[in-house]
Amino acid sequence: MSQNIYDDADFFSGYMELRKNESGLNAVLEEPALCGLLPPLEGLDVLELGCGFGKFAQYCLSQGVASVHGVDVSENMLAEARRRVDDPRARFSRLPLEELSLPLGSVDLVTASLCLHYIRDLFPVVSAVAGALRAGGTFVFSVEHPMCTCNARQDWERDAEGHPLHWPVDFYRMESIRATSWFIDGVLKYHRTVETYVNTVLDAGLRLRRLLEPVPAPEHIEIRPDLASQLRRPPFLLIAADK
Numbered sequence: 001m002s003q004n005i006y007d008d009a010d011f012f013s014g015y016m017e018l019r020k021n022e023s024g025l026n027a028v029l030e031e032p033a034l035c036g037l038l039p040p041l042e043g044l045d046v047l048e049l050g051c052g053f054g055k056f057a058q059y060c061l062s063q064g065v066a067s068v069h070g071v072d073v074s075e076n077m078l079a080e081a082r083r084r085v086d087d088p089r090a091r092f093s094r095l096p097l098e099e100l101s102l103p104l105g106s107v108d109l110v111t112a113s114l115c116l117h118y119i120r121d122l123f124p125v126v127s128a129v130a131g132a133l134r135a136g137g138t139f140v141f142s143v144e145h146p147m148c149t150c151n152a153r154q155d156w157e158r159d160a161e162g163h164p165l166h167w168p169v170d171f172y173r174m175e176s177i178r179a180t181s182w183f184i185d186g187v188l189k190y191h192r193t194v195e196t197y198v199n200t201v202l203d204a205g206l207r208l209r210r211l212l213e214p215v216p217a218p219e220h221i222e223i224r225p226d227l228a229s230q231l232r233r234p235p236f237l238l239i240a241a242d243k
C-alpha cells in the first residue's frame with residue numbers, strides 16, 4: 001500500500017509553497033548536490049522516480065537528454081509536471097514505486113530525489129533499478145538523512161526562548177515507519193540507517209561511487225543565516241552508484 005500524501009489538498013499547497021522558495025534547502029543544497037553526482041546528460045535515457053512537479057525533468061531536457069520518464073504516485077504532482085513540461089522527449093506516468101517493474105537494460109540513468117524514505121521496502125525498488133540500467137548506467141538518489149528521520153518529531157530540542165539546543169538522534173537502529181507532522185499530521189516516512197541505504201545498493205549489484213551529506217555554503221548562510229543550523233547535522237543523504 002502506498003501513501004499518497006501529495007494528493008492531500010492541504011499538504012500539496014503547503015509543499016508547493018515551500019518549493020517556490022529558491023533559497024530553501026531543496027534549491028541551495030539537495031538539487032546542486034544531486035546534479036553534481038550525475039554523468040553528462042546529453043543523449044541519455046533517464047528514469048526519474050518520484051518525479052514530483054517536473055523540475056528535474058526540465059533540467060534533464062535543458063541538458064539534452066534523449067528522453068526522460070517521470071513516475072510518481074501523486075496525480076496532483078503529475079498534473080503539475082505535465083503542465084510545466086511540454087516536450088516530446090518527456091513523459092510522466094502514475095506508478096507507485098511499490099509496483100515498480102521495469103524493462104531490463106532500458107535506461108542510462110535513474111534518479112530518485114527525496115522519495116525513497118516514503119517506501120517501506122527499499123530492496124525491490126533498488127533491485128528493479130539495477131535491472132533497468134544499461135551497463136555503465138548510474139543510479140543517484142537522495143533521502144532525508146537518517147539522523148533526521150530517526151525521531152518521528154523531526155525537530156530540535158529547544159530552550160525556553162525556542163533556540164535550538166541540539167538535534168536529538170534517538171531510536172537510530174529501529175528501522176520502521178514514523179508518523180510525522182509536516183504541513184499536516186500523519187505523514188508516514190520510513191526510517192533506515194545509513195548502513196541499510198549503502199548495503200541495499202551493494203546487495204542489488206551496484207557499485208557505490210559517492211556518498212554525500214551536503215551542508216550549506218557560506219554564501220548561502222550569508223543570505224539566509226538560519227541555514228547555519230544545518231551545519232549541526234546533515235539534512236540529506238545522497239548516494240551515487242554505477243552498474
Ligand SMILES: C[S@@+](CC[C@H](N)C(=O)[O-])C[C@H]1O[C@@H](n2cnc3c(N)ncnc32)[C@H](O)[C@@H]1O
Nearest residue numbers: 002006050051052072073074096097113115118
Ligand atoms: C519530496 S517530493 C520530491 C519531488 C521531486 N523528486 C523533487 O525533488 O522535486 C516526493 C515525491 O515522491 C512521490 N512519492 C511518494 N511516495 C511515492 C510512492 N510510493 N510511489 C511513487 N511516488 C511517491 C510524491 O508524490 C512526491 O512527488
